[in-house]
Amino acid sequence: MNDVKKIAPASYPFALFFIALLAMWFAGKYSQNKAEYHLPSLIEDSYTCVASHNPAAEKLTVYMNARSVAHSLGELLCKDPVVQRQYHQVQVYWGGGDVSDITFVGKGIGDLVNTKDNIVQAFDAENTHGYKRLASYAQYQAYLIGRDEKPELSREYLLGQRIGLLDYPSSRSGHIIPMHLFRELGLREDQISIVYSNSHAGLRDLLANNQVDMIASYWADEDRARFSENYIQAIGTSDVRGSSWYLKMNGRNTDLYCALQATLSSLAQQQQSTYFGELNFVEGCAQQLVGR
Amino acid sequence: MQSLRIAYFGLKLPAWGGLAKTLKSINKFHLGCFFICYLALQSAYFFGLSLQQEFRVERDILAVENRISLDLPRLSLPNPGLNLAGNPAQVRDYLDRLNQLLVQQQTLVRVISLQQFDAGDIADTGVTLASEQEHAHVQVERALYLPGQTINVVIGVCQSTFWQRLSIFPLITSILLSLVFFPYLRARQAVEENKSAAADNAHTRPTTKSAALILDLENKCLRLGDSNASVFLPNKPLCFYAALLTYCQQHPGARLCQHAPLPAELLTLANQYFLRLIALGHTIRKRPDFDMNLEKMLSEIRAALDELLMEYPEHKSLFYPPKALGEGSRSKVHNFALLHIAEAHWSIKGK
Numbered sequence: 001m002n003d004v005k006k007i008a009p010a011s012y013p014f015a016l017f018f019i020a021l022l023a024m025w026f027a028g029k030y031s032q033n034k035a036e037y038h039l040p041s042l043i044e045d046s047y048t049c050v051a052s053h054n055p056a057a058e059k060l061t062v063y064m065n066a067r068s069v070a071h072s073l074g075e076l077l078c079k080d081p082v083v084q085r086q087y088h089q090v091q092v093y094w095g096g097g098d099v100s101d102i103t104f105v106g107k108g109i110g111d112l113v114n115t116k117d118n119i120v121q122a123f124d125a126e127n128t129h130g131y132k133r134l135a136s137y138a139q140y141q142a143y144l145i146g147r148d149e150k151p152e153l154s155r156e157y158l159l160g161q162r163i164g165l166l167d168y169p170s171s172r173s174g175h176i177i178p179m180h181l182f183r184e185l186g187l188r189e190d191q192i193s194i195v196y197s198n199s200h201a202g203l204r205d206l207l208a209n210n211q212v213d214m215i216a217s218y219w220a221d222e223d224r225a226r227f228s229e230n231y232i233q234a235i236g237t238s239d240v241r242g243s244s245w246y247l248k249m250n251g252r253n254t255d256l257y258c259a260l261q262a263t264l265s266s267l268a269q270q271q272q273s274t275y276f277g278e279l280n281f282v283e284g285c286a287q288q289l290v291g292r
Numbered sequence: 293m294q295s296l297r298i299a300y301f302g303l304k305l306p307a308w309g310g311l312a313k314t315l316k317s318i319n320k321f322h323l324g325c326f327f328i329c330y331l332a333l334q335s336a337y338f339f340g341l342s343l344q345q346e347f348r349v350e351r352d353i354l355a356v357e358n359r360i361s362l363d364l365p366r367l368s369l370p371n372p373g374l375n376l377a378g379n380p381a382q383v384r385d386y387l388d389r390l391n392q393l394l395v396q397q398q399t400l401v402r403v404i405s406l407q408q409f410d411a412g413d414i415a416d417t418g419v420t421l422a423s424e425q426e427h428a429h430v431q432v433e434r435a436l437y438l439p440g441q442t443i444n445v446v447i448g449v450c451q452s453t454f455w456q457r458l459s460i461f462p463l464i465t466s467i468l469l470s471l472v473f474f475p476y477l478r479a480r481q482a483v484e485e486n487k488s489a490a491a492d493n494a495h496t497r498p499t500t501k502s503a504a505l506i507l508d509l510e511n512k513c514l515r516l517g518d519s520n521a522s523v524f525l526p527n528k529p530l531c532f533y534a535a536l537l538t539y540c541q542q543h544p545g546a547r548l549c550q551h552a553p554l555p556a557e558l559l560t561l562a563n564q565y566f567l568r569l570i571a572l573g574h575t576i577r578k579r580p581d582f583d584m585n586l587e588k589m590l591s592e593i594r595a596a597l598d599e600l601l602m603e604y605p606e607h608k609s610l611f612y613p614p615k616a617l618g619e620g621s622r623s624k625v626h627n628f629a630l631l632h633i634a635e636a637h638w639s640i641k642g643k
Contacts, residue, residue, distance in 0.1 A: 020329075020466075022336075024334075024336040024462050025336045025337070026340060027337055028340030028459070029343070029344040031341055032341070037355045039356070039394075039397070041362070042363065042386060042389050045366070096368070167375055167376050196376070202379075
């Protein structure tokens with residue numbers, strides 16, 4: 001007992017006990033893993049590749065709508081000798097609808113853009129920023145596609161029908177042409193029920209799930225698996241031109257113009273989809289029409 | 293390895309041999325000490341962990357809200373007012389990638405849904421925490437307020453189980469702490485035992501063995517238990533003292549007064565002891581009258597005790613026939629009875 005007394009006063013056990021309590025408190029507190037409270041951005045909107053190791057050269061900005069195609073295009077462009085000679089890197093953006101279209105085309109940010117003619121016309125981009133058409137995807141027909149019967153183009157038939165349309169107004173087959181038709185037939189928006197979707201694929205899902213009676217879209221060979229070709233009704237007077245590739249021409253950079261045509265042609269040959277597979281070239285270079 | 297030292301506490305713990313002895317000597321006080329330590333330390337650990345976890349969960353939730361808020365302009369969420377259909381595939385893909393990120397960063401939260409879009413099961417995305425299924429999920433609903441629109445986010449919080457909140461640290465520390473406390477307990481116990489023993493001595497056995505009074509009738513003397521010192525006492529006082537001791541022991545609280553006749557019982561006892569002395573061959577004289585010369589007899593007894601108890605003055609009160617104090621020996625209130633005498637205090641040899 002005297003030993004204990006010598007080394008410690010009577011309050012020693014209590015002090016020790018409270019120190020231990022405090023230590024356990026902190027042990028519990030710091031037993032947790034250090035967490036990172038800053039979550040990095042998850043959304044990618046572009047693909048970048050290095051074309052050449054010439055830091056003085058510029059960046060080629062490409063804009064298009066389909067994310068799936070953007071990667072292949074970027075890789076092709078980075079391997080192109082003309083692009084390598086003129087540019088340091090290639091950055092391919094894929095868009096998120098009409099707002100990005102307007103930003104890249106209307107402000108002239110994109111060097112090579114894939115957009116619809118009506119957007120280019122709306123901003124007079126050919127005169128404002130010097131955009132020149134390189135190529136256009138194949139023309140196609142707009143249809144009303146029914147599920148169980150062929151739609152009729154009459155006011156009586158369409159009254160009260162559920163019709164699937166695209167929710168972006170720049171789409172011709174999915175928005176402009178059917179809306180035009182309803183107006184011609186004297187159908188107000190409250191006389192039919194319009195169901196919007198974000199994409200042509202989404203429209204097809206709506207139709208397959210019987211959430212709509214018909215949809216306004218194009219007809220593709222792949223659709224035969226789910227729908228009948230007998231139940232489609234062409235709308236609009238003329239064929240609709242697909243979206244086009246425009247190049248912002250500064251001076252007479254014909255090398256680049258032709259190199260890009262060649263690249264787009266090989267891109268078209270890579271594609272599985274009917275739409276991206278058929279590309280019509282405008283003028284100037286050796287090959288005029290590339291089709292699979 | 294002879295002794296286990298813990299420099300941090302500055303204490304020397306028992307050596308291994310001593311440790312085994314310590315373990316053997318563990319009693320319920322030690323176990324109680326250990327359990328109290330363990331409970332207190334484990335509670336401290338538990339509360340430290342819980343508080344930190346709540347803090348962490350809240351920060352995780354804020355981080356997720358922040359991320360989603362920043363990404364909202366890029367997410368195709370439906371807005372019926374603007375005829376926007378939304379892109380379920382894109383939103384679900386986003387939520388799945390966000391959840392994968394949350395798993396990678398070992399956060400405690402997962403996004404369950406954003407507006408009407410449910411995130412896929414985390415197991416579907418190929419990144420699964422081993423204990424993910426065992427966690428209870430608590431759903432927390434948060435709202436992000438945009439101009440003209442409210443975005444609802446449902447976040448699942450992984451609750452750790454009871455067992456995950458236990459730790460080996462409190463156990464180890466409470467064992468160490470108990471080992472440190474054991475000597476204190478033992479010291480404390482020793483003090484208490486000493487105290488109670490002392491108390492026992494004071495109340496029931498004021499004379500230790502060494503102080504027990506022995507009346508030796510064979511040698512006609514008074515003796516203390518362990519010492520050889522003895523005091524001779526003449527026949528008459530010896531018999532009277534023996535009778536007095538016996539009488540007072542048998543009649544606690546009796547009053548004996550010099551001016552009142554002595555109780556017959558006391559006189560009988562004195563006579564019996566005298567007969568015993570005759571039997572032992574110490575005297576052949578006739579029995580003395582014990583009623584006579586009482587004062588002289590008591591003086592002789594007191595003188596003998598004074599000599600005997602010279603080294604043990606504290607025992608005097610026990611064996612000493614009280615003297616008259618102040619009131620005068622002739623006073624009627626004076627009582628010379630031995631008030632505290634008990635059987636254990638004395639014995640007679642040769643009875």
